[in-house]
Amino acid sequence: MPGQGPQIFILDDDKAFAEDLAEALAFAGYAATWRDDPRLVCDTELAGANILLLDLALPTVDGIAMLTRLRHLPRAPRIIFISGSGEELLRAAGVIARSHGLQVLGALSKPFAPEDVLALMERPVVPASNPAARCEQISAERMLPALKEAIRTRTLPILYQPLVTANRLMFVGAEALLGTDLPGYGPASPQQMIAAATADTAVLADLTFLVLAEAADACLRWSANGPTTQVSINLPLEVLQNAGAVETISRIARQTGLEPRQMIFELTEDAIYYTSPDALSAITQLRLAGYGIALDDVAQRQNGLLQLSSLPVTEIKIDLELLRQARQWDKARRIFTSIAELGNRLGLTVVAEGVESLDDLALARGARVDYIQGYLVSRKRPLPELLAMQTMLGRTCEPWVEPLQGVA
Secondary structure, X not given: OOOOOOEEXXXXXXXXXXXXXXXXXXXXXXXXXXXXXXXXXXXHHHHHOOEEEEEOOOOOOOHHHHHHHHHOOOOOOEEEEEEOOOHHHHHHHHHHHHHOOOOEEEEEEOOOOHHHHHHHHOOOOEOOOOHHHHOOOOOHHHHHHHHHHHHHXXXXXXXXXXXXXXXXXXXXXXXXXXXXXXXXXXXXOHHHHXXXXXXXXXXXXXXXXXXXXXXXXXXXXXXXXXXXXXXXXXXXHHHHOOOOHHHHHHHHHHHHOOOHHHEEEEEEHHHHHOOOHHHHHHHHHHHHOOOEEEEEEEOOOOHHHHHOOOOOOOEEEEOHHHHHHHOOOHHXXXXXXXXXXXXXXXXXXXXXXXXXXXXXXXXXXXXOOOEEOOOOOOOOEOHHHHHHHHHHHOOOOOOOOOOXXXXX
C-alpha cells in the first residue's frame, strides 16, 4: 500500500524529475515527498525522513553545505547522493558525509531509474567514519603477557583463508591469518595483536616465526591431499630488518620440509615503500632462495606501483577496498582492471582479495586475475575445517564456493 515503509525526501532543483521520481516511489509503496529549494525545507521535515535523496548541484545551497545542516539534526536521515556532475564528486560527497558521522546508502549518477533507488535502499548501510571505533586502542602492557604465553605454549590463534583459481575455482593454497580470540586475554583483532607485539620487537619476531612454522606444517598437510600447493604468510618488515631473519626463515622451512616455492611472504605496499636497505636486502635474499614475495594491499596507496620496477616481487594482491568501490564506480573498475593487466604484463601472479559475489568474480575473471580469495570462496577457518573442505571438494572439479553451489 502506498505510504508505508521508509519516508523518502527528495531534494532536487529539477522539479519535473523530482516529482516523477516521487510518484514512482509512491507507486512502489513508499511515502515520498520532494522540494526544489533547501531554503524552504525545515529541519523537522529532514529529521522526519528515513532516507534523503540529495542532489549535489543545488543552485541556492549546494549538497555539501547541506551536510553541515544534517549533521546537527537530532536524527539525520540516511543519504543517497544524486548528481549529473560525475562520479568523482559523488564519491567525494560520500567520504565527507561519513566523516561527519552521517550514514550513506550510496550514490546515483543521473539519469537513473526508480529501481536503482530501491536497490540502494536494500543495501546494508555503509558505516559512518569512526576511527576510534575502528582502531580501538589496546594497552600493549595488558596484551603482551598473553601473547608471550600463547607463543610459548603454541596456542596462538591461527586461521587459514583458502585461495582458489579465478577461472575454475580450484584450491591452490591458503593465507595464514591470526584469529580473534587470544588465550588468557579474550577477544582481540589481529591488528591489535600485531600492534601490541610491535611494542616489543622480540615478541613480534617470535610471533612471526611461530605463524611461519605452523603455516608451513599446515601447507604440508593440505598438499598431501592433492597437487602441490602454497601458503601465504604476512611478514613484518620490522622482523626482516633483524640480523639473521633470513637464516631463521630458511631453517624453519628446512625443518618442516616445505619447498621455498610453496611459501609466499606478503608485504604491504606502504611498508615496502619506506623500507630500509637491510629489509630490502633480506627481501632480495628470500627471492634468490626461491621464496615468493607478494605485494599486499596494492591500490590502497600509490606507493606499491612505484616500486614494482625495482623490487623482486612475484605476486600482487589487489586491495579489497578497490574491489568494493568497483562494485559501484566505473573509474574504480577501470583501475582494478588496469592493475591486473599491469601485473599480467610483468609476469606476476595477480590475486584479488575480498571477492564476495558472482559480480566480483566476473570482474576478476574479466581482468584476467589468477587467484581469488574472499567470502564467496570461504571465510578464514581453523586448519581442521579447511582440511575437511579440501577432502570434500579438493579432488573433484567442483568449485570451492561456500555460500553458492554450482558456479561455473
